[in-house]
Amino acid sequence: MAEEKKQEGLLNKEISRKDFLRTAGVVGGGVAVSVAAVTVSRLSPPPEVPTGKETIRDIPDFKTVEINEKSDVLLRMQAELKKALAKPVEERRWMMVIDTRKCVGCHACTVACIAENKLPPGVVYRPVVQEEFGEYPNTQLRFFPRPCMQCEEPSCVAVCPVNATWKRPDGITQIDYDKCIGCRYCISACPYGARTSDFGEYYTEDTPELQPYELLSSNEYGKSWNREGHNSPMGNARKCHFCLHRLNEGELPMCVSTCIGRANYFGDANDPDSLVSEKARQPNQVKLLEEKGTKPSVIYLV
Numbered sequence: 128m129a130e131e132k133k134q135e136g137l138l139n140k141e142i143s144r145k146d147f148l149r150t151a152g153v154v155g156g157g158v159a160v161s162v163a164a165v166t167v168s169r170l171s172p173p174p175e176v177p178t179g180k181e182t183i184r185d186i187p188d189f190k191t192v193e194i195n196e197k198s199d200v201l202l203r204m205q206a207e208l209k210k211a212l213a214k215p216v217e218e219r220r221w222m223m224v225i226d227t228r229k230c231v232g233c234h235a236c237t238v239a240c241i242a243e244n245k246l247p248p249g250v251v252y253r254p255v256v257q258e259e260f261g262e263y264p265n266t267q268l269r270f271f272p273r274p275c276m277q278c279e280e281p282s283c284v285a286v287c288p289v290n291a292t293w294k295r296p297d298g299i300t301q302i303d304y305d306k307c308i309g310c311r312y313c314i315s316a317c318p319y320g321a322r323t324s325d326f327g328e329y330y331t332e333d334t335p336e337l338q339p340y341e342l343l344s345s346n347e348y349g350k351s352w353n354r355e356g357h358n359s360p361m362g363n364a365r366k367c368h369f370c371l372h373r374l375n376e377g378e379l380p381m382c383v384s385t386c387i388g389r390a391n392y393f394g395d396a397n398d399p400d401s402l403v404s405e406k407a408r409q410p411n412q413v414k415l416l417e418e419k420g421t422k423p424s425v426i427y428l429v
């Protein structure tokens with residue numbers, strides 16, 4: 128009975144928040160209402176992200192595996208990740224290369240990302256976009272997984288009225304869910320559609336009870352975000368963060384580990400010997416919407 132009441136309360140709270148957010152999106156004045164509600168503490172500048180020796184991560188070797196040219200690329204990238212983490216954060220620059228010729232459009236990465244980051248309905252960090260090219264009858268399909276590009280010049284950062292999003296020294300664009308007011312300026316500003324709103328929905332809404340997996344905390348930006356109650360990141364803008372919580376533990380982003388086609392390369396762009404740097408130097412590389420001047424850190428091989 129107590130559990131039923133908790134579930135009911137949760138749903139009611141989330142529906143009212145969700146309704147507010149939806150109304151804010153539909154009615155033009157919604158953004159103004161949100162911005163007017165900004166408190167002084169939310170207007171503080173972005174935090175000084177720690178740099179230097181204290182950010183060096185010493186990841187232990189769990190087993191010794193010989194890596195050679197026949198090894199799974201994941202093993203090489205894992206070893207290179209450990210090498211990058213042995214440097215201070217400002218000396219690493221994370222980059223992803225996606226080989227569209229290897230991507231089979233299975234969406235395993237999309238689903239793995241949703242499970243890893245406990246994403247609710249409507250929030251997707253890594254959709255896979257399908258493109259048809261060629262001329263009939265000689266047409267082909269190509270797939271573009273589309274995470275946040277972790278742009279060097281991110282248009283999402285400049286528009287945030289409360290400094291809730293900024294660039295980290297390692298190139299990842301971070302969001303502070305505690306500061307974000309859900310005004311969605313950044314969502315409109317991102318040319319890649321990489322950000323989505325968390326409306327506080329549940330997959331099993333309108334059923335007798337929420338499922339336990341829907342209340343699991345997500346681990347993003349160094350904190351554990353509890354979905355019970357009225358808490359962030361409900362109501363916030365959300366996006367891919369290259370699985371920062373996994374990187375800090377010496378693990379590759381979930382989409383990279385899960386890809387059945389080994390279509391993803393990830394690592395430190397500041398290391399010229401890394402596999403990802405090698406791939407980024409290939410002549411068949413393209414960046415999406417380069418003309419926007421955002422300088423994306425995600426590169427495609429076509």
Ligand code: SF4
Pocket residue numbers: 274275276277278281282283284300316317318319320321322366421
């Ligand atoms: S892809 Fe969009 S959300 Fe990501 S850093 Fe670039 S502008 Fe910001």
Ligand code: SF4
Pocket residue numbers: 229230231232233234235236237255270272385386387388389390391
């Ligand atoms: S898991 Fe790999 S092959 Fe499947 S859609 Fe994602 S990138 Fe493409």
